[in-house]
Structure formats: C-alpha cells, structure tokens
Amino acid sequence: MFRYLTAGESHGPQLTAIIEGMPSGLKISEETINVDLARRQCGYGRGGRMLIEKDTVQILSGVRWGESIGSPITLCVRNKDWSNWEERMSPDARHRDDKIRVTRSRPGHADLAGAMKYNHRDVRNILERSSARETAVRVAVGAVAKALLAAFDITVSGFVAELGSIRAERPELPLARLREQAAGSELFTYDAAVEPRMKALIDQAKDSGDTVGGVVEIIVTGAPVGLGSHVQWDRKLDARLAMGLMSIQAIKGVEFGLGFDAARRPGSQVHDEIYYDSIRLGQGEASGFFRKTNNAGGLEGGISNGEEIVVRAAMKPIPTLYRPLKSVDMQTKEPFEATVERSDVCAVPAAAVVAEAVVAIEIAAAFLEKFGGDSLAEIQRNYDGYREYLRAF
Ligand SMILES: Cc1cc2nc3c(=O)[nH]c(=O)nc-3n(C[C@H](O)[C@H](O)[C@H](O)COP(=O)(O)O)c2cc1C
Numbered sequence: 257m258f259r260y261l262t263a264g265e266s267h268g269p270q271l272t273a274i275i276e277g278m279p280s281g282l283k284i285s286e287e288t289i290n291v292d293l294a295r296r297q298c299g300y301g302r303g304g305r306m307l308i309e310k311d312t313v314q315i316l317s318g319v320r321w322g323e324s325i326g327s328p329i330t331l332c333v334r335n336k337d338w339s340n341w342e343e344r345m346s347p348d349a350r351h352r353d354d355k356i357r358v359t360r361s362r363p364g365h366a367d368l369a370g371a372m373k374y375n376h377r378d379v380r381n382i383l384e385r386s387s388a389r390e391t392a393v394r395v396a397v398g399a400v401a402k403a404l405l406a407a408f409d410i411t412v413s414g415f416v417a418e419l420g421s422i423r424a425e426r427p428e429l430p431l432a433r434l435r436e437q438a439a440g441s442e443l444f445t446y447d448a449a450v451e452p453r454m455k456a457l458i459d460q461a462k463d464s465g466d467t468v469g470g471v472v473e474i475i476v477t478g479a480p481v482g483l484g485s486h487v488q489w490d491r492k493l494d495a496r497l498a499m500g501l502m503s504i505q506a507i508k509g510v511e512f513g514l515g516f517d518a519a520r521r522p523g524s525q526v527h528d529e530i531y532y533d534s535i536r537l538g539q540g541e542a543s544g545f546f547r548k549t550n551n552a553g554g555l556e557g558g559i560s561n562g563e564e565i566v567v568r569a570a571m572k573p574i575p576t577l578y579r580p581l582k583s584v585d586m587q588t589k590e591p592f593e594a595t596v597e598r599s600d601v602c603a604v605p606a607a608a609v610v611a612e613a614v615v616a617i618e619i620a621a622a623f624l625e626k627f628g629g630d631s632l633a634e635i636q637r638n639y640d641g642y643r644e645y646l647r648a649f
C-alpha cells in the first residue's frame with residue numbers, strides 16, 4: 257500500500273515525510289524534487305517568509321545510488337527560519353516564556369477552534385502545524401509520485417485558472433512542457449501563468465491590507481482507463497482526489513470537468529457521448545473507444561475513463577489580514593483586532609503546485625493499487641499486459 261505521513265512545525269527545525277509503498281527501481285533525485293519545491297515558493301503575492309527560505313530536500317532513506325530500493329523513503333525540508341525561533345519553538349521546558357503567548361485568534365485560521373480543542377492557551381501551538389508551511393514537504397512527496405507516473409507517461413500539471421473575479425485561459429503550451437521550461441529557468445515562476453490583471457488585483461489587495469483567493473486547475477494526461485473503482489465509497493478516484501485537494505490549507509471546494517455547472521444544464525448538454533474507431537489503435541491509442549467532449553473531467557463512476565482528468569480547487573483568500581479583522585482576546589475576553597502574523601497576500605500560484613502534488617499522489621496510489629508490484633519492472637509488465645488487453649476489448 258502506498259501511503260505517507262508528514263510531521264513538522266512551520267518554525268521548527270524541519271518538515272519530514274515518510275513514504276511507504278514505493279516500488280524499487282524508480283529513479284529519484286533531490287535535484288528533481290527541488291524543481292517543484294522552488295516552483296511552490298514562487299508566485300506573485302507571497303510574503304517575507306519566502307525571502308528567508310530556499311527550500312531543498314534531503315533524502316534520508318529508501319533511495320540508494322539514485323534509485324528507490326523498496327524501503328520507506330524519508331524526505332526532509334529544513335526551515336531556515338528555525339535559527340530565528342530556536343528558543344520560542346524549543347522542546348526544552350527551560351525555554352518556556354508565557355509572555356510571548358499568542359492569544360488573539362485570526363478569523364479563518366485554525367487558531368481558536370484548535371486552541372479550544374487541544375486545551376491550549378497559546379495559539380502558537382495550533383498555528384505552527386496548521387500553517388501551509390507543511391505543504392513544502394507534501395510537494396516533495398508529490399514530486400516522487402510524479403516521477404513514478406512519468407515512468408508510465410502520465411503527467412500532472414496545474415495553473416491558476418481564476419484569481420478573485422479574473423479568469424485565465426488554460427496555457428497554450430502543453431503543461432508538461434511548461435514545467436520543463438520552469439525547471440530550466442530561474443526566471444520562470446508561476447507568475448508566467450498569472451496575468452498582469454491578476455498581479456494588479458494582488459497589488460490592490462496588498463495596498464488595502466486585504467487578501468485574495470482563486471481557483472487552480474489540475475490536468476492529468478495519459479492516465480489509463482480503470483484507476484479507482486465504483487464498488488466502494490473510499491475507492492472512488494474522484495472522492496480520493498477531492499479529499500486530497502480539500503486537505504490543502506485554504507482549499508474550500510473541488511470540482512471535476514464541468515463541475516457545478518453540470519447541475520445547471522440538461523443531461524443532453526452534460527454527458528460525453530461515446531464513439532469507437534479502430535483506426536485509433538493503429539495510431540498508438542490505448543483504446544478504440546473515445547469521446548469528443550470531456551465534461552466529466554475524465555472520471556465516471558469514480559473510475560478514470562481514459563480522457564484527461566480535469567479537476568479544479570477553489571482557494572479562499574488568506575485569513576491573516578494586514579488590516580486585521582475583529583477578534584476576541586482568549587485570555588481577557590476583550591474585543592481586539594486579530595494578531596497580524598507575517599503573511600502572504602495571495603498564495604494561489606503556490607497552491608497550484610501543491611494541488612499538482614496531491615493529485616499526483618492520489619493518481620500514483622490508484623495506479624499502484626491497480627498495477628502494483630514490488631519493483632518498477634514488475635509494474636511495467638502488469639501495465640503492458642493491461643494495455644494489450646484493453647486494445648483488444
Ligand atoms: C501555499 C499556501 C500559503 C498560505 N499562506 C498563508 C499565509 O501566509 N497566511 C495565512 O494566514 N494563511 C495562509 N494560508 C492559508 C492557511 O494556512 C489556512 O487558511 C489555515 O490553515 C486554515 O485552514 P482552512 O483555510 O483550510 O480552514 C496559506 C495556504 C497555502 C496553501
């Protein structure tokens with residue numbers, strides 16, 4: 257079974273992930289993972305923390321001489337900011353200092369609900385882990401999942417589809433190529449996917465002490481028919497993708513293909529009609545069956561149907577506002593303005609990279625369930641056999 261856990265606080269020494277269930281024989285390098293880590297840090301509207309960090313991964317287990325060996329893979333991303341927080345975040349009781357407690361919860365963050373749930377009088381004990389800093393190491397896990405998928409010509413790419421009320425078209429270049437370009441260029445940030453109008457909106461929000469959200473779109477190409485299953489609720493691929501995406505900090509909605517728009521149209525304008533053409537087989541397609549539209553976003557009955565998987569996730573505006581919202585001091589119960597932690601104004605471009613990672617992780621998990629084996633070679637045999645069967649279907 258392919259699974260992973262993450263650990264680590266935003267201003268602690270490091271973030272760690274342990275991945276289990278990766279087959280042996282997969283080429284994995286820190287350099288490849290670092291490309292996605294760098295992409296996640298970019299994007300217009302990020303705050304001061306991103307000037308401090310320059311995220312790089314360390315592979316601490318499970319990979320030898322550039323290839324996975326089948327044992328658990330440990331990934332670590334160190335927090336450079338830790339050096340400024342060593343005492344405030346120390347595990348040592350001698351450093352306790354109740355004078356620096358955070359008691360003014362921010363509306364929209366996990367602060368108050370988390371403090372009440374865990375019986376903390378210092379909101380820092382909550383915000384350190386609820387922080388989206390955690391997504392750094394999740395992106396590292398996603399890069400490993402992408403490496404597995406790439407071995408089977410499956411790509412996962414994302415872009416900023418909406419920012420505030422501004423909509424963007426899907427970039428013209430195949431998204432996989434955009435990513436390759438990103439890898440080769442320091443200049444490329446996800447800014448390339450963000451239009452000048454979007455930048456202006458972020459500037460405007462910043463100037464007025466406000467924040468801005470948006471929608472990211474993720475596209476999976478090359479996924480075969482048959483990932484996920486209709487037979488049980490927790491095996492449906494759309495459900496699993498939605499859970500992965502909803503687990504990203506500040507994501508508040510997920511839709512596939514036409515999404516919510518499907519509810520507003522009659523069935524004749526929603527469902528993708530099915531065609532068959534054997535000539536496609538000669539052209540190297542995996543199957544003669546195809547659709548001319550993809551309103552379903554590549555998923556029917558919780559099963560991938562061979563079309564591109566298209567999923568969007570809505571991100572709410574960042575909860576920490578430089579012109580703070582009203583809150584109540586947990587200690588005195590007096591009304592106050594919420595604490596202003598150093599913060600991003602907009603992290604939608606970063607969320608696109610994080611969403612790519614979680615989508616890659618869920619697709620990789622479903623892929624390994626279907627074609628699983630202990631080595632890449634074994635999976636390749638299983639996959640080849642399935643593709644041959646599909647062509648004759
Ligand atoms: C990449 C990324 C960066 C974020 N940066 C900030 C930030 O700087 N300040 C902030 O208050 N929230 C930020 N958030 C959002 C909060 O982490 C999130 O709203 C919070 O954990 C509460 O969870 P919820 O919004 O899912 O309910 C960010 C989210 C993402 C995905």
Ligand SMILES: C=C(O[C@@H]1CC(C(=O)O)=C[C@@H](OP(=O)(O)O)[C@H]1O)C(=O)O
Nearest residue numbers: 303305386387388389392597598599600
């Ligand atoms: C550190 C990251 O994002 C952070 C997410 C975050 C939050 O509350 O979610 C708050 C900010 O942290 P800080 O208070 O240290 O400035 C962001 O910078 C990151 O993306 O690597």
